[in-house]
Structure formats: C-alpha cells, structure tokens
Amino acid sequence: MSSEADIIARLAREVPSRIGARHPADVPRGIGDDAAVVRARPGRDWVVSTDAFIEGRHFLSRIHPADAVGFKALARATSDLAAMGARPRYFLLTLALPVRKAGAWLDEFARGMSRAARRFRMHLIGGDVSRDEHMHAAVTVIGEAPRTGVLTRSGGNPGDAVFVTGRLGAAQAGLDLLQREGARALTRHAGSYFLVRHLRPEPRLALGTWLAANRLASAAMDISDGLSTDLARLCAASRAGAVIHAASLPFALDDHLRARRSESPYQSAARLRRALHGGEDYELLFTVPRRNLSRVPARFRGVPITRIGELTARGTILLVTDGRTRKLRALGWDHFARH
C-alpha cells in the first residue's frame, strides 16, 4: 500500500519537476517544501488560474484511460493561459485518490500528465495528496506574460469581428462516440480526430501569445463550456452583444469516422448543436477590431482561424441560420444549471 510520500515521489519522478535537481534561477524552491518560490523575470507578470478535474463529472473511469485523464487535467487548466496570451511555466496539483487508483492507475495518470507537461513546457512545483472515494484533481497553472499586456475578455467593442480557432464540436463528438460505443471505441477508432480532441486537447498556446504580442485581438477567451456559453461570457465582460453566422461555423469533421461510415456524427442538426453548445474544444474565441482584420491569417501554424460573426452594441447574442435570425441561448456546460 502507498503512503502519501510514496505517491508524491512517484508523481515527481514521472512528471517534470526538477525535484532534487538544481532549480533554475526563477524557481528557487520547488516540490519538497511547504511552498514553492517563483521569481518573476524583469518586465514579466505571472498569470495564474485553477481548474478542477473530477471523476464522474469531468471524466468517467469506465471509458476514459488514466493517461488521458492526466493529460487533460493539465491541458484544461493550461488552456486558460493560452486564452490570456501567457506562456505556461509551472503547475501545482491537488490530488485526492481512492486506494484502488493509487497503484497502476496513478502511474498511467502521471504518464499522461507528464506528456502534457513536456508538450506545454511546464514543471510541477507543488501539490497536495489526500484520499477520497473518487478521484479529484485541482490543477493550478502559472504562466508568464510581458507587462505590455495580456488578452482579456473585457476589451471587445461593437463592430469587432469574432473569430474562433480550429473546428468546433470535435471534443463533444468524441465524448458521444465513447459513450455510444464504450471503451472499445478507443481501439476501434484509434485514429479518430474526435477522440484525439476529446482525450488530448491542444491549448492554442502559440496563437495566444502571438495575438497578445501583436496586439491584434481586443478580447479573447478559451471555449471550454461551449461557444454559446463562453461567447455570452465574453460579451457580458465586454458589455456587448454579437451576431453569429451558422454558415460560417467551422464544423469538426473526422476522416477516420467518415472512412468507416460511422455517419451519425455528421448529421447536420447534431453537428450544429455540438459546434454551438459542445464543451471542451479548448479552441480560442477572440475579437479583432476592423483596423486589424487584414493582419489576421487564415491559418496559424496549421490551425484554421475562422471569422464567425461580429460584436454588436445590443446585449443579445443572435444566430443567423439560412437567413433567419434567432436568439442564441447559452446551452453549454453549467454544473449547476438544469437543461
């Protein structure tokens, strides 16, 4: 049976953490003390965010492999740094585990988290381990940004164009597939883009820092709970409304599923619903003033950037579909709402 010290040692061995090694100048203290010490570089601010990842809420042990849980727990929190235009540096992990998950499951979890940490160039600098009936993770991420500015939700103005990165609805389609077919979908559809986006989302870090450094965007956030819900948040923070064109939405497609004639993800009503309300795409949603429009590329490092509408002065969010305009209700994810 594991002790807390054993669990911490196993995590620190697997995940980049510099435990026992020489700390760089900007982390005088990492794991192993009561707290970590981080030193800002001149002209840089720290950008901090925290996110929960809970068994039965954010993932299901029945269908989600432990390494994907570890990857996604970190990716989800790191996406908030992408949305601010910050460069990820460190993270802290608060982990509550049932005993049955403290063995092989934890090792797989740590491997997935390690893969994400290496991909995003982050180091684990602290945490807390306790026991619970089901697994709970809370991840606090720390990024750095130049003082000249971060991206925020509140800077949008009427007339600004609304953009999204990537393709919407992929993560929800991946979850639907897993729920429909169970864990065997993991092998049957191993090449599926939907599954990859659902299990190992890719925060749009490079684009976020590029937008911030070039001061192109007036407002930005990541799409974690669904476009309809997150756009409403951006509009509320910017005191604006928006008009979105359904025909412009970049729907996610999956060549693997198409080739296998798993047609159902392509039904258009489901596709629109997932693009509007499906959560966990971790794409960026951002607004650009007209004067900057010519500087927004169609793709950035292979990721499509799509104009889907514009901000308006009115406080409502409208969706235009086949020439008809209706109010777009926020039907994305809300843990406490009844849909």
Place this chain on the structure above:
Amino acid sequence: MSSEADIIARLAREVPSRIGARHPADVPRGIGDDAAVVRARPGRDWVVSTDAFIEGRHFLSRIHPADAVGFKALARATSDLAAMGARPRYFLLTLALPVRKAGAWLDEFARGMSRAARRFRMHLIGGDVSRDEHMHAAVTVIGEAPRTGVLTRSGGNPGDAVFVTGRLGAAQAGLDLLQREGARALTRHAGSYFLVRHLRPEPRLALGTWLAANRLASAAMDISDGLSTDLARLCAASRAGAVIHAASLPFALDDHLRARRSESPYQSAARLRRALHGGEDYELLFTVPRRNLSRVPARFRGVPITRIGELTARGTILLVTDGRTRKLRALGWDHFARH
C-alpha cells in the same frame, strides 16, 4: 437553483476579491477573466502552495459548521506560507459542491472564508466551481517574500535547537471533543480553547516573517499532520536526526474544560499522544543554530515559543521520557497509511 455564475458572484461578494473594483497595481487582473495576473514588487518573490479540504476527510458536515470549514480551508493553506516566512497576499479557490450545499451552507462557508481572508489580509483572485456528491475545496495561496530568503525544511544542522510555537495537541483535543459530544459541544463548550484551535486555527504568520527577516532559523515548517510526522519530514529534508524531550513539550490546556471538569482531555497519556501525533495544530516547528539561541524570545506577540530538543547527526528521531529513550515513530496523519 444556483448557476455557476451565481455561485461565483456570491463568493466574490462575500470574500475580499476586488471584483469590479479598481485592482491595485500588483493585480492587474483578478476574478472574472480566464486567469489572474499578479505583478511582483521589486526584490520580492512569490511563494505558492496548494491544499485540499474535503468533506468526510478533512471535515464532517455532522459536526463542523460551514463557516469554520470556510475559515479552516484558507487557514490550512495559509499556514504553509507562515512556514516559509512569506506574507500572504492572494488565493484561488477550486470548489466542488453538492446541490444541497449550494444555498445557505455556501453562504456560511463564504462568510468563514471571508473572515479568514480579512484576518490574513488576503484577496481571492480566481477559482473554479463545479458540482460533486460531496464538498471538495482546493485552495492555492500566493504570498510574497523578500529575495533575501525564505524559511525551508532543509537548512537544519546537527546541534541546532528544535522549537515549537504555541501548545501542541489542542486541535486534536477539539476534534475528540466534537466527536464525543457531537455538534452540541459547539454551544456547550463555546469558550473552549481546544475547539477554537480546531475550528479556527491561527497560522503563525507574524513569527514566520520575523524568523525569516532576522535569519534566526536554519529550518522551519508548519505542524499540520502531527509533530512526529512533520519532524520526520524536516529531519529528512535536513538529513539529520533529532532528540525530543517529552517533559519539554508544551501541552495544550483548556481552562473552559477544566472549569467544567471535563477531565478526560487531561489524562496524561492521551495528552502526550495528542501532542506528538495530533494533527492540525498549524504551529511552527523550527530549528535554531546555537549562535542564535539568545535571540529567540520566550514569547512572540503572546505566542509561547518552546525549546523541545535538538537535531542530531543520526538519522533517527528519539523521544526521551522520564530518562528513558525510545525511537519516536511517525504516527501523525497520512491519508494512505494504515495505523
């Protein structure tokens, strides 16, 4: 029924957070965006730690009032900053709640957390709210410390004297009382020191910053899991052993309980066991080189400081009781250990 936005708004209204208000120069962005932005003052580092507080593990809804849960969730994490000699500034809260706790319970919780935040002069700058079957909090605290140094666990040397603050075993005695008498102990023993220390622990912040500023201590940590367990951690980090004198231990007493002749907490075996292994006192444990001994006061701002032993070169921890020496086993709190 509450929405996430409603819960966040209620927390931000109750707990000092500067939401909607003008942020000070060192928090350009607080609650309400994807992440918070913190700006270090020249010559200062940020000190960061995270701690879980879980229903059924760290507290029991049957006996622990919601406001004490809120207070203690923050106090517990903040004690790690005291142990580093850092001044608390900000915190982030990841909160998972069952629906039955999203109403009056949450408001009481927020009031208790607010009380702690005001007492420790901290501001809430971010967080995450989700739903779960029972309540989970993860609190990330951010403090600041001069670059000239923090207190760490690893600087102790053989020959250094070992000190503790306050009186040991009070929090455990408070928990024992609550478990024995149930929630009615809260009114019956409203003046009990044991209950106060258990429900609203006081991180030794002033002493921590004073020790760090005056470079008196060679090593320090807070006692969260019990002296025997935490001293073993300090010794491991400092690659030292220790000898502790049972007769020197500052046992917690409770005038209220004595006056009421609730005698059982005073039985000496139980008292020693609680002082050695009882968790959650959040007192400081620190070591002082001989050359600095004369500068350690007997009290600091009313809190007793007691010398209980010294570090040794051997890797074992010994307890001297009535002239007999035995090995002190680490029998404090470990979520994954079997006692």
